[in-house]
Amino acid sequence: MIKSLRMTVLAGLASSAAVFATASNAVEIEYWQYFFDARVTAMEQLIENFEAANPDITVKMTTFPYADYRTKVAAAIPAGEGPDVVQLFYGWLTDYIDAELIQPLPEAEFPAADIDASFFPMVQAMKVDGQYYALPTAVRSLALFYNERLFEEAGIDGPPATLDELVEDAKKLTKKDGAGNITQVGLTTGMTAQDHHWFREVLIRQFGGEPYKDNYRTVNYNTEAGLKALQYYADLEKTHEVTSSGFMDEPQAAFKAGRAGMHIDGSFRIGSLADIRGLKWGVAELPVGPDGTASNYSSYWVNAITTKSEGEARDAAVKFMQYVTSDEAMQVWLEVVGELPAKPSVGMTDENANDPLFGPFIRGLENAHTTIFANESAQRQVLVDMVARTDIQGMPLEESLAQAAEDEQKILDEYYAD
Amino acid sequence: MTFYRNLTIRQKQIAWAWAFLAVPVLFYGIIRFYPTGNAILISFQDWNLLGDRTWSGLENYRKLVADPVFWKVFKNTFLYLILGTPISLVLSFIIAYQLDKVRFMHSTLRMLYFLPFMTSAVAMAWVWRWFYQPVPTGLFNNLLAQLGIPQIAFLNSTTNALPSVLAPAVWAGLGFQIIIFMAGLRAIPVSYYEAARIDGVGWWTQLTQITIPLLRPTIVFIVVFSSIGFLRIFDHVYNMTTNNPGGPLNATKPLVLMIYGTAFNDFDMGYAAAQTVVLFVILLIVSLLQLRLLRSE
Incomplete structure (x- = not known):
């Protein structure tokens, strides 16, 4: 509690400093995931890369213990608080859509046909009525x-x-x-x-x-x-x-x-x-x-844009989603977390598909099903x-x-x- | 301030009394009674923690009555009570009765009995879980195997699992009950026993005519206290069966574990709240009944 308070104060100071420094065109979006050491390290690295490429966007990551995660998300988003981009287990998708916690990914940036073609086939479980609601960085x-x-x-x-x-x-x-x-x-x-x-x-x-x-x-x-x-x-x-x-x-x-x-x-x-x-x-x-x-x-965790995200923040969230589902992000995730890339273009490279440890898992993805x-x-x-x-x-x-x-x-x- | 000055002494005393009482009253109101009321409310609703709460009337209770798992769990809960309470009562009384007479290493022995009560239930459950494993990891089965006796499926059995889970729970609660019994025994005036010995009465008559009747308040306390404990058993069962909570085939599942699963695995908060209300009613009835039965005369 005290630690999180201190973090908020620090974050507040940092963000107000950022506002003064870069005038008013900076957008801050919030990213939530549950706490798992390797995943947090990997995401920190991705955020750093993303911020370097998009100097006008800052991403603030907040993590929660796994046990509290669902309750926190459920309480925050309807209140207009909490994350713009949220991580969830693929199996929770229907619940999150029903509770109106997440919005569909925009067709312009995430054309369903392209995703069908570029991701491993089991990711299609994230498509509801022809629209993708969420996408994974990595799969298992x-x-x-x-x-x-x-x-x-x-x-x-x-x-x-x-x-x-x-x-x-x-x-x-x-x-x-x-x-x-x-x-x-x-x-x-x-x-x-x-x-x-x-x-x-x-x-x-x-x-x-x-x-x-x-x-x-x-x-x-x-x-x-x-x-x-x-x-x-x-x-x-x-x-x-x-x-x-x-x-x-x-x-x-x-x-x-x-x-x-x-x-x-x-x-x-x-x-x-x-x-x-x-x-x-x-x-x-x-x-x-x-x-x-x-x-x-195959099972996986996905990221999605929440219904709370609107306007500038939503545009920034879309950009962030594009980055975390990019080939580059998937390679980082494989190296840091040890989870498998969600796209054949990264997974099936000679180096990855023939890796003595990850290779058999990655080759298995080609005929994997997601319940x-x-x-x-x-x-x-x-x-x-x-x-x-x-x-x-x-x-x-x-x-x-x-x-x-x-x-x-x-x-x-x-x-x-x- | 003038308002306070104009109060009578009696009124000031009442004001101060309430000022001090405010802390526990607020505590009970906010931490106890408000959630209790809320739980009763949720039991008539449908809620998955994410969406809106919707009214469902008696649907959750209807589902409960028709659910075979609930009746199995109901039976288990009472098995824990019916086996656990008398066994721990008799054991703790015998130990306390004998310990009371022992002078040699009295405090050390008492501490040894009390130690399990202070140990974390989680740690204890895991150690016992490993004791119960089949060969090659389980202590008990390894001993049996060395003696050439076939292994016993302690936990992987629908008949043995419940007593196996109950045993460490009884053991853990024993220390506390022994201490309470010993305090009760010490409180009986020695003059009664002296009078009995002068009359030439044997130990059995002393026990049944003096000790046990005078221990009645102690027994009432222990029975009520341990009954509530066994009706709410959770830690031991959950930790000894984490792979298959309450298993195999719900053979060890008590009501509290079912509530936990319904709420935090199935996210069916309404149904879980209905189960909680049933547990609350059971605890109330059992406690009132025991108080009445044991306090009569």
């Missing part, structure tokens, strides 16, 4: 992390390319004690982590299905393909015994401890794995399905419960899958009802 996708030391020990020469190879390699990597308890898993699993994305957007599609219809408003996985996908997932633990959900509490913890051969996770995990001593790991694209289908899941969630945590819970019912209560897979589809449809219906 999934890939397979593998422990090189354990691979060597098991005599496997490279990461698996197909789902069948995944099972075979996992078998070689699994270790058990005398009583049959697993002490090292071949592959980590857990619907509570990233597996619900892997199941939804990757496995179901690889077994020939389409997880949702009507722009993610109708659940469509209670099908043969859905059942095959669930069978494959459940078999990893039940039939092949190469994994145990909840092993070492969290999948990433098991991988970090060197007790897991393979681990599916997002690009945001790279940073925390880089610091683990003695862990030698590599990244590979997700294994392809039985018919060679590659698929991936349009109504309520991500509730929809994740549906899949967590689906597996728990078969695992703990011994419910047949068909029955549990049908119930999951029904439960998730209920969430979607309720959300889209009003």
Whole structure:
């Protein structure tokens, strides 16, 4: 509180000094994001570059802890306070449009057809009725992390390319004690982590299905393909015994401890794995399905112009949005935050696409899908419960899958009802 | 100022009394009663934190009654109460009763029992969460595995999870109850016991005829206090099941955790407020009932 007060006073002094210095044609716009160290550093760098190129515009960045972010935004904008450009999770877009917190990006500067062509296809989830409301600087996708030391020990020469190879390699990597308890898993699993994305957007599609219809408003996985996908997932633990959900509490913890051969996770995990001593790991694209289908899941944070922004400030906000979605900004974001560029023109450069760490994630973006969630945590819970019912209560897979589809449809219906 | 000078002494005293009372009155008004009233209001509305609040009448309550998760959670909440309160009451009484007689290292022992009460619930829940893990990380399961006994799914089970979560919560509250019981025991006049011993009465009769009846006010306090605590259990459950809050399959989810999830994951503030009102009513009824039952005679 005292710190923020002091910041306001300082900012006030600085801005009044700026007013005296550059007469009256300077515009100040405000940018809000939630607090995450690397993202703040990257944005500071972008603001500095932007201000150098546009000396008549100053950008003031304010950050909030993640937990308070939504409430603050909701309270400030209707009151005419707060940001001109705001950061939000892609899944919140509908809520923000409904609450009239953000305005569409102007067609003149952000022609929808150009964006369709220049960004990775999953960004089209940000288009409502032909108009883009928000755009990402960076995106995230999934890939397979593998422990090189354990691979060597098991005599496997490279990461698996197909789902069948995944099972075979996992078998070689699994270790058990005398009583049959697993002490090292071949592959980590857990619907509570990233597996619900892997199941939804990757496995179901690889077994020939389409997880949702009507722009993610109708659940469509209670099908043969859905059942095959669930069978494959459940078999990893039940039939092949190469994994145990909840092993070492969290999948990433098991991988970090060197007790897991393979681990599916997002690009945001790279940073925390880089610091683990003695862990030698590599990244590979997700294994392809039985018919060679590659698929991936992508999520991202976007920036949008708020409804509070008008006149000069809005013009400045548009310029700022253009800059933060430029190729230059995306390269900065990749280098500072480690998140992937949202445009193929930056991502698919030779250097980026063949980067040993980021490459597999970036190549995955080409066939990535973005689930349009109504309520991500509730929809994740549906899949967590689906597996728990078969695992703990011994419910047949068909029955549990049908119930999951029904439960998730209920969430979607309720959300889209009003 | 002249206005003040013209007041009688009695009126001045009242003015001063209110001046001092103003702080707690304002505090309670603004920090307690205003939000409580607001919560009751929101329970009849539809609000996602972002848009406008709209009236929805009894819709949130209708949804509550029809929600199977709510009834599961309702049952869990009472399970925490029905298991937690008597177990912690009996345990803390036995420990306090014995501790009262111990002279050797009395204060050290008392401190050891009191220590968990001072420990952060979050830290404690995480340590217990790791104790409960399967092989190779969990302490309990590693011990079982070394003895050649099959592993027990402490947390990943719909039947074991609730008692497993409850155990550290009981342990944590024990220290406080022991201290209260010991104070109660010390307050019983020694002359009663001397008279009993002169009459040649055994320890069991002393316990049931003197100690327990005279401890009634202490017992009432502890029962009410710990009941409210178990009805509001949250920290332990949330921290031991963060990956799958209240899971597996809602087996450990108490009402407060459901309220939290509805409000801050689903952003369905109206529905969350309706659940809060129900919790408020339950707490009120349980407290009044216990006060009446235990205070009669």
